[in-house]
Amino acid sequence: MNASNLVTPALLLAALAGTARAQCTSQLLTHFAPQSFDRYGAAVAGGGSVIVVGAPFDDIGNATDGGARFIYENGPAGYIYAQSSHSGTNSLGMGRSVATDGLLVAAGTGGGPTNGAFVQGGGTIARKVSGLWTNAPMPALGLNAGDEFGFSVAAGAGRVAFGAPRRDFNPGDDMGAVMVYRINAQGNTELVTQVIRPANSSQAGEHFGYSVAIAPSGVPNAGMLVVGAPDRDSDAINSTGGIYVFNSTGQGYSLQNLPTQWHEAFQFNGLAVATNGSWITSGAPSFGNARGRVFLYQRLPNGNWEPTGFISGPGGDGGNFGYNLAMNPDWLAATAPGHDQVFLFRLQEGSWGLHRTLSATFMSGSNQFGSSVGLTNDHVVIGDSNDSVTLFSGAGSARVVPLAWMSGADEAAAAEIISVPSSRTGCLRGATPTANGLPGLCGSSGNAADVFYRFRAPKSGIIIADTIGSDYDTVLTAHHALPTWQGSNLIVCGDDIPELSSVASRIAFPVVQNQTYWLRVAGYSGLVGGFTLNVRYECPADFNDDGFLDFFDLDAFIECFDGFACPPGKTADFNADGFVDFFDLDAYVNAFDAGC
Known part of the structure; x- marks a missing residue:
């Protein structure tokens, strides 16, 4: 040799x-x-x-x-x-x-x-x-x-x-x-x-x-x-x-x-x-x-x-x-x-x-x-x-x-189990559409290639899920039971995020402790590409909505409170009483110190 x-x-x-x-x-x-x-x-x-x-x-x-x-x-x-x-x-x-x-x-x-x-x-x-x-x-x-x-x-x-x-x-x-x-x-x-x-x-x-x-x-x-x-x-x-x-x-x-x-x-x-x-x-x-x-x-x-x-x-x-x-x-x-x-x-x-x-x-x-x-x-x-x-x-x-x-299973019945919070990255290439499609979805995505995740809610609350960081036009959905062609069991469907001028997707939905939920990542009109999926509980103190609670959020709230620009969809009326005052500042600081 x-x-x-x-x-x-x-x-x-x-x-x-x-x-x-x-x-x-x-x-x-x-x-x-x-x-x-x-x-x-x-x-x-x-x-x-x-x-x-x-x-x-x-x-x-x-x-x-x-x-x-x-x-x-x-x-x-x-x-x-x-x-x-x-x-x-x-x-x-x-x-x-x-x-x-x-x-x-x-x-x-x-x-x-x-x-x-x-x-x-x-x-x-x-x-x-x-x-x-x-x-x-x-x-x-x-x-x-x-x-x-x-x-x-x-x-x-x-x-x-x-x-x-x-x-x-x-x-x-x-x-x-x-x-x-x-x-x-x-x-x-x-x-x-x-x-x-x-x-x-x-x-x-x-x-x-x-x-x-x-x-x-x-x-x-x-x-x-x-x-x-x-x-x-x-x-x-x-x-x-x-x-x-x-x-x-x-x-x-x-x-x-x-x-x-x-x-x-x-x-x-x-x-x-x-x-x-x-x-x-x-x-x-x-x-x-x-x-x-x-x-x-x-x-x-x-x-x-x-x-x-x-x-x-x-x-x-x-x-x-x-x-x-x-x-x-x-x-x-x-x-x-x-x-x-x-x-x-x-x-x-x-x-x-x-x-x-x-x-x-x-x-x-x-x-x-x-x-x-x-x-x-x-x-x-x-x-x-x-x-x-x-x-x-x-x-x-x-x-x-x-x-x-x-990352992400090609079939809803075998959906990849994730915890909350979590973040996943993957590629939709090689995934196939759900057999016979899913009814009632947004973004012309009912017959698009898709992957599935599922989680059991560790507590009741509001879940925020997004695909920010993906490199194509995504569609993200949440389901309260196994989605099939006979019924998608849809909770919410998200296409774009207008306030961010983004073709990524973001959804929010309530969950009940110990109940199981499915998340589906697909693409607008069947598009595929590399995706990022972020899943977390709603955190009001995450004021800039970047998925992290840090001093950038505190700075963002203070700027908003002082009358400067607020992040998209945000207001300085943190306690939602109809007034912007120091009660809002106290409420935000308490939430920030408590970790949401």
């Missing part, structure tokens, strides 16, 4: 951090020397503050289709190129799969002796040594032609698992296997365990190891191994697919269980797997006319993992939802390559609610947008292996989007 020179690739990142506009800013990663059909982005992964991108048809290492993998690290200006490794062997296909937990980086390769149409495969593992990413020597792998070792790879809890979905137990059975490695104190890679023919399976062709996942350090069940077998049969039903769960035993792995399979032929459950330690997800992208499903698994008191629900493809038939998956403690990303979409779900109160739909259409992607997906602590990275870069067809790219973009 040849290490490339340290070259900084072009980045698309506006220096707007902390503003509403910045919430709609993403970063485009590309090959530093793109060529046609590199397929950069065919595989991506994230972990901690590290992103890895594979380009299996890269030619830079003086080899045709030798492949490469690229490492990026998060910094003040976004993800910055750190190192890349390029194969010097023709048709090796390095970077066909990639993985990282932030400490280790792994890549699968696709070359070597073939058995029919299938290759032997291989892999590399790198770690940081003296600040530099360095490949650790791999032991003899003992591979055979056609094993497809490295077809899948996962990293977590100091271990790396490579899937070899066509490795034989008996000659020609394509049963599949998984090999798990770690780096020892001497910096060498050593085999932890090889898993083949789990649970004494006798089924040929189940392709155990087609997908793999490892629970990361610092979470429940750290080190747990999840393996997908998408061609596993169930009760004589072909290719229902399934997953296996293995517990880490310190030196190896022990099989925990095979969760219950779903009985639909050729749904290929287990084509993708992911875990955050508390949940396991598996993709069945051919389920139901290729609409696709993602199955959700939780651990039972007896230690077994069983499905407790599923998410059907939000985009409808033909999307192949669940083809690729990624998880962190709070987020789930699932691709639907049939529709060139990536869906982002957030965990809240034990349920996964849809927050955004990122599509090729508005992310300037190609027909391979969502060819891969990964999650770091605070970003989602989306591969687009057919993207054209500086006129190079199929050079590929990877789009990095902040999870802060996804």
Whole structure:
């Protein structure tokens, strides 16, 4: 393998951090020397503050289709190129799969002796040594032609698992296997365990190891191994697919269980797997006319993992939802390559609610947008292996989007829970309109893209909510019950703020202690952009209405009291008795000292 020179690739990142506009800013990663059909982005992964991108048809290492993998690290200006490794062997296909937990980086390769149409495969593992990413020597792998070792790879809890979905137990059975490695104190890679023919399976062709996942350090069940077998049969039903769960035993792995399979032929459950330690997800992208499903698994008191629900493809038939998956403690990303979409779900109160739909259409992607997906602590990275870069067809790219973009749930039933007071910033791009629209709203916003928040009032009073600081013409509404197309349950709808000559929105409404209320952020006539949502109780002493109680408010009141300009909508008659006198000054000072 040849290490490339340290070259900084072009980045698309506006220096707007902390503003509403910045919430709609993403970063485009590309090959530093793109060529046609590199397929950069065919595989991506994230972990901690590290992103890895594979380009299996890269030619830079003086080899045709030798492949490469690229490492990026998060910094003040976004993800910055750190190192890349390029194969010097023709048709090796390095970077066909990639993985990282932030400490280790792994890549699968696709070359070597073939058995029919299938290759032997291989892999590399790198770690940081003296600040530099360095490949650790791999032991003899003992591979055979056609094993497809490295077809899948996962990293977590100091271990790396490579899937070899066509490795034989008996000659020609394509049963599949998984090999798990770690780096020892001497910096060498050593085999932890090889898993083949789990649970004494006798089924040929189940392709155990087609997908793999490892629970990361610092979470429940750290080190747990999840393996997908998408061609596993169930009760004589072909290719229902399934997953296996293995517990880490310190030196190896022990099989925990095979969760219950779903009985639909050729749904290929287990084509993708992911875990955050508390949940396991598996993709069945051919389920139901290729609409696709993602199955959700939780651990039972007896230690077994069983499905407790599923998410059907939000985009409808033909999307192949669940083809690729990624998880962190709070987020789930699932691709639907049939529709060139990536869906982002957030965990809240034990349920996964849809927050955004990122599509090729508005992310300037190609027909391979969502060819891969990964999650770091605070970003989602989306591969687009057919993207054209500086006129190079199929050079590929990877789009990095902040999870802060996804503030506010796309569905009212999964509304993001906030406290009072609070402030949120987000981006409405990728949000969709409420199904069938909402009746009776202002600003021509009934069928506009929208996001939802909800809160339980800690006390009775008047709530002030505004979108001051947003970068587009917003519409803000409050609802006393779940808003649906059958009834918006509207309390108040706000479009512009005339006294501020602003296209931001502000509303005020009474709340009752312990009652739940919904807030909806949308745009005038369907406009979208970066938004800021501020929610607080009415505070009369906040005389300049900037959301803060400080001496600027005291100065503003004194100026108004002395007969100079008053803030919009304000008067010096603070006690509202019809007279401006020192009783008003006393009342204001008392309110200011009391903190509202």
